[in-house]
Amino acid sequence: MYSRNEQDYIQQLSIDCVIFGYREKQLNVLVPKMDFRGDFWALPSGYIGQDEGIGQAARRILEERTGIQTIYLDQFCVFGDAERSNAQVLERLISLNGDKLVERGLNSKALEWITRRFVSIGYYALVDINKVIPRKNEIDESIEWYPITQLPTLIMDHNEMVAKALETLRLNLDQKLIGFNLLPETFTMKELQELYEAIFDKPFPRNNFQKKILDLNVLERLEKKFTGAANKAPYLYRFQQ
Amino acid sequence: MYSRNEQDYIQQLSIDCVIFGYREKQLNVLVPKMDFRGDFWALPSGYIGQDEGIGQAARRILEERTGIQTIYLDQFCVFGDAERSNAQVLERLISLNGDKLVERGLNSKALEWITRRFVSIGYYALVDINKVIPRKNEIDESIEWYPITQLPTLIMDHNEMVAKALETLRLNLDQKLIGFNLLPETFTMKELQELYEAIFDKPFPRNNFQKKILDLNVLERLEKKFTGAANKAPYLYRFQQ
Numbered sequence: 057m058y059s060r061n062e063q064d065y066i067q068q069l070s071i072d073c074v075i076f077g078y079r080e081k082q083l084n085v086l087v088p089k090m091d092f093r094g095d096f097w098a099l100p101s102g103y104i105g106q107d108e109g110i111g112q113a114a115r116r117i118l119e120e121r122t123g124i125q126t127i128y129l130d131q132f133c134v135f136g137d138a139e140r141s142n143a144q145v146l147e148r149l150i151s152l153n154g155d156k157l158v159e160r161g162l163n164s165k166a167l168e169w170i171t172r173r174f175v176s177i178g179y180y181a182l183v184d185i186n187k188v189i190p191r192k193n194e195i196d197e198s199i200e201w202y203p204i205t206q207l208p209t210l211i212m213d214h215n216e217m218v219a220k221a222l223e224t225l226r227l228n229l230d231q232k233l234i235g236f237n238l239l240p241e242t243f244t245m246k247e248l249q250e251l252y253e254a255i256f257d258k259p260f261p262r263n264n265f266q267k268k269i270l271d272l273n274v275l276e277r278l279e280k281k282f283t284g285a286a287n288k289a290p291y292l293y294r295f296q297q
Numbered sequence: 298m299y300s301r302n303e304q305d306y307i308q309q310l311s312i313d314c315v316i317f318g319y320r321e322k323q324l325n326v327l328v329p330k331m332d333f334r335g336d337f338w339a340l341p342s343g344y345i346g347q348d349e350g351i352g353q354a355a356r357r358i359l360e361e362r363t364g365i366q367t368i369y370l371d372q373f374c375v376f377g378d379a380e381r382s383n384a385q386v387l388e389r390l391i392s393l394n395g396d397k398l399v400e401r402g403l404n405s406k407a408l409e410w411i412t413r414r415f416v417s418i419g420y421y422a423l424v425d426i427n428k429v430i431p432r433k434n435e436i437d438e439s440i441e442w443y444p445i446t447q448l449p450t451l452i453m454d455h456n457e458m459v460a461k462a463l464e465t466l467r468l469n470l471d472q473k474l475i476g477f478n479l480l481p482e483t484f485t486m487k488e489l490q491e492l493y494e495a496i497f498d499k500p501f502p503r504n505n506f507q508k509k510i511l512d513l514n515v516l517e518r519l520e521k522k523f524t525g526a527a528n529k530a531p532y533l534y535r536f537q538q
Contacts, residue, residue, distance in 0.1 A: 067308045069416060110377030110416060131375055134418050136351030175310060175351060177375050 062169050065103040070176045071114050072099045072135075072214065074221035075122065076255075077201050078238050079185035083254045084201040085218055086121065086190055087208065091197035094152040096145075097208045099217060101176075114179040121199060122188045128235040129181045132224040135213055136175040142212045146171050160195075180221040182236045205257075226256060230272055234295045242278060244290040245269070303410050306344040311417045312355050313340045313376075313455065315462035316363065318442050319479050320426035324495045325442040326459055327362065327431055328449065332438035335393045337386075338449045340458060342417075355420040362440060363429045369476040370422045373465040376454055377416040383453045387412050401435075421462040423477045446498075467497060471513055475536045483519060483533040486510070 075086040090096040102117040104110055114129050150157065150167065157167070190199040202208065207218060225232075229252070239247060249265050269275065276296045280289040316327040331337040343358040345351055355370050391398065391408065398408070431440040443449065448459060466473075470493070480488060490506050510516065517537045521530040 066310070066414075066416060069307070069310055104377070104416070106414065107379050109379045110375060112379075134351060134372055134375055136345070136418075138348050138350045138353075173307075173347065175307060175345070177377075 062166075064106055066106065068172055068174050070101055070103055070174045071110065071117055072101045072176050072178050072217055073114065073118055073121075073129075074099060074132075074178065074180040074218050075118065076180065076182040076204075076221070076225060077185040077188065078182065078251060078254060079201075081250045081254050083204045083257075084185065085204055085207060086188075086199065087202050087210070088121065088192065088196040088199040089208075090149075091195055092149055092153045092156060094149060095208075096149055096211055097214075098211045099214045110177060114177075118179075118181060120193055121191055122183065123191060124183065124188060127181050127183065128232070128237065129179050130224075130228075130232075131177060132180050133178045133217075133220050134175060135178060135217060137213075138173065140176075140213050141171070141173050143171065145211050176217075178217050178221060180225060182225060182232075182238060184238050222255075229255060233272075234274060242292040242294045244281060244292060246290060248293070303407075305347055307347065309413055309415050311342055311344055311415045312351065312358055313342045313417050313419050313458055314355060314359055314362075314370075315340060315373075315419065315421040315459050316359065317421065317423040317445075317462070317466060318426040318429065319423065319492060319495060320442075322491045322495050324445045324498075325426065326445055326448060327429075327440065328443050328451065329362065329433065329437040329440040330449075331390075332436055333390055333394045333397060335390060336449075337390055337452055338455075339452045340455045351418060355418075359420075359422060361434055362432055363424065364432060365424065365429060368422050368424065369473070369478065370420050371465075371469075371473070372418060373421050374419045374458075374461050375416060376419060376458060378454075379414065381417075381454050382412070382414050384412065386452050417458075419458050419462060421466060423466060423473075423479060425479050463496075470496060474513075475515060483535045485522060485531040485533060487531060489534070 077084040077086060086100065087097050088100060090098055100117055100121045102113060102120075104113040108116070111129070115125075115127065118127055118129060119125055150171075162170075185201060190201070192199050204218070204222065207215065209215065210218070238251060245266055248269060249260060249262070252265065253259055274295055275293045278292040278294060281292050318325040318327060327341065328338050329341060331339055341358055341362045343354060343361075345354040349357075352370070356366075356368065359368055359370060360366055391412075403411075426442060431442070433440050445459070445463065448456065450456065451459070479492060486507055489510060490501060490503070493506065494500055515536055516534045519533040519535060522533050
């Protein structure tokens with residue numbers, strides 16, 4: 057961003073990405089910590105090039121932090137309160153990091169750009185953590201997966217964005233299940249239930265869950281998984297083509 | 298818009314509203330025809346003031362065309378393809394209406410503003426047509442309810458916006474039923490079914506529909522409606538408080 061002219065981007069419009077990651081029965085969120093004194097965490101964000109579609113911009117921002125090119129990304133909400141910019145936090149960042157800002161070529165004009173009011177389009181994705189190697193960009197000190205229950209305090213309204221993205225993920229999970237591509241090629245009903253339980257943060261009664269999922273008509277039942285104890289072996293499933 | 302400075306608004310960001318109206322078993326959309334030669338229809342639209350939240354702006358735009366202040370409005374999608382502006386249509390409008398543009402004080406600077414690329418936030422609402430008196434604003438020749446199956450060709454991607462808004466309305470109808478405030482205080486199951494059938498444009502089998510709706514747990518059953526033929530009188534319902 058800093059190396060380009062602000063005219064190359066749409067003014068006062070940004071994109072913020074909530075990247076959910078699933079691994080070992082746990083739901084996480086990918087959060088970069090900014091390389092500034094004062095402990096600032098912010099969602100992966102960026103601007104929209106004048107010649108770039110908003111979906112393209114979102115995929116570019118995500119690829120920058122995850123290396124993944126073909127990711128299933130969806131808009132979930134636009135955040136546009138007049139007061140969302142939270143000037144105090146930005147002022148604190150600037151006052152604690154004058155030297156670093158100069159180092160990075162953030163002159164007063166660039167600061168004026170980032171301290172203006174922004175409307176932000178929220179995108180969310182859900183990825184298999186094992187398939188992603190998080191990457192810092194030039195303003196990150198670190199980038200980590202945080203369990204959703206242990207998120208740090210993020211700048212501006214970014215914690216609210218995560219909450220809203222989670223609400224949307226829960227609402228749409230049945231429809232988006234296949235697209236997210238989170239499970240191995242074949243999986244057991246138990247593995248699928250564990251995914252739901254991680255996302256909803258609550259247990260599901262086994263029989264109800266199985267009925268609900270089978271009613272979606274998206275699964276194909278295969279042979280039993282070989283476990284050595286044939287009569288207790290669970291069925292394997294895969295998504296219908 | 299024309300009377301204010303463009304600096305009072307966020308640049309390149311607009312709001313478009315799909316206002317669905319229900320009356321007599323039919324779903325309609327409120328569409329203004331622009332007061333320009335060449336037959337241009339466009340969804341009710343506007344910009345976002347620098348001190349205005351996006352929700353506030355959407356309600357202002359809607360109130361302008363409907364007079365309704367407390368309306369249940371929801372974002373449904375952001376339209377942000379790089380090429381959505383459809384320069385040909387705008388050029389045709391300008392070439393056919395040079396005199397009218399001058400009359401309205403649309404100088405070349407104002408035209409430059411409206412012909413730039415815009416990202417647009419789509420909002421949708423569903424209202425009772427009997428409670429709305431559509432109002433022209435200064436750029437409308439007329440404003441009418443059109444049955445959703447007989448919409449004119451709208452400018453830019455506005456027809457696509459209507460299709461996407463309808464998809465969202467169908468997906469969320471169960472959850473939003475109460476908020477839309479479309480039915481009288483008390484109503485019969487048949488009246489509710491007719492509303493669903495208008496929105497989904499298909500018949501629902503009566504027993505299935507009744508079971509599905511009662512399973513939502515949002516209705517309270519009252520006494521039977523008095524029709525003279527007591528044994529065939531339908532129950533009345535209302536939404537739970």
